[in-house]
Amino acid sequence: MRNVLLVIHILAAAAWIGGSYGVAFLASRFRRLGHSAGAAYMTAAGAMGRVYFNVAGVLVVVSGIWLVIDGIYDFEDPFVVIGFAVVVVSALLGALIFPKIFSDGLAAHQKEDEAQVADAYDRLRRVSLLDNLILVVAVVAMVYKWGA
Ligand code: HEM
Incomplete structure (x- = not known):
């Protein structure tokens, strides 16, 4: 068992x-393909946040x-506490920050507003970096069983 x-x-x-690294990797590739591809990316990435990451997160917890x-x-x-902390921070990012970035990015692509598009991808890069780094910390903490 x-x-x-x-x-x-x-x-x-x-x-x-x-999934998280994949979403981050694909952002700039879709952006380069133009506004309709960028809009499709923002829609699909938003849907991943609502479905895929919730299922994976619940299974991990x-x-x-x-x-x-x-x-x-x-x-x-400590490694278990870190696991919970990472889940909480990542869930907060997923509930409060990412959805806004994806909806702003979608609106910016639909308006073909280059400044707002650039701003959405900038925010996405920074928040994804933070999210991906704390996931790495969780894995290292788990593998080394920090503090146990
Ligand atoms: C609710 C929070 C979490 C709890 C309570 C938890 C608990 C545990 C426990 C008890 C183990 C040791 C299992 C064993 O070797 O017998 C483990 C291993 C592991 N956990 Fe977590 N975990 C949590 C979150 C996470 C997160 C967020 C990640 C990464 C995204 C993660 C990735 C791993 C990995 C890769 C292992 C395997 C380590 C190894 O066996 O070398 N865990 N977890």
Whole structure:
């Protein structure tokens, strides 16, 4: 059972991180293809935020909590606390910051407003970098079991 949980946990984390890097990587490629491709990117990336990342995040949290209950680790272990902190920060970014960037980016592409398009992609780059860095911190904390 434990190995099944760990497989689910790692697959969900991989899907989350891979999706996040993929969304960031594709931004500039779609932007270069013009306003209608950029608008399609903003719509699709927004949908990923509402569906894909929520499913991956819930699977990571549920399997992670189960791994703690069913294993030798405690909820007070620093690597587990870091896992929760990363989930909370990333969920806040996903609920409050990313949706606004994608809707602003979509509107900017539809208006073909170059300044607003540039602003949306700038914000996306900065927030994605932050999100992707904290996901790396979570993986390193988990692998080294920081503090446990
Ligand atoms: C709710 C927060 C989380 C909890 C409670 C949690 C809990 C755990 C536990 C207890 C383990 C150790 C399993 C074992 O070796 O027996 C583990 C491993 C792991 N976790 Fe998490 N985790 C959480 C969030 C995350 C996040 C956000 C990521 C990455 C996005 C992540 C990625 C991993 C990975 C890659 C491993 C495998 C490490 C290894 O076995 O070497 N976890 N997690």
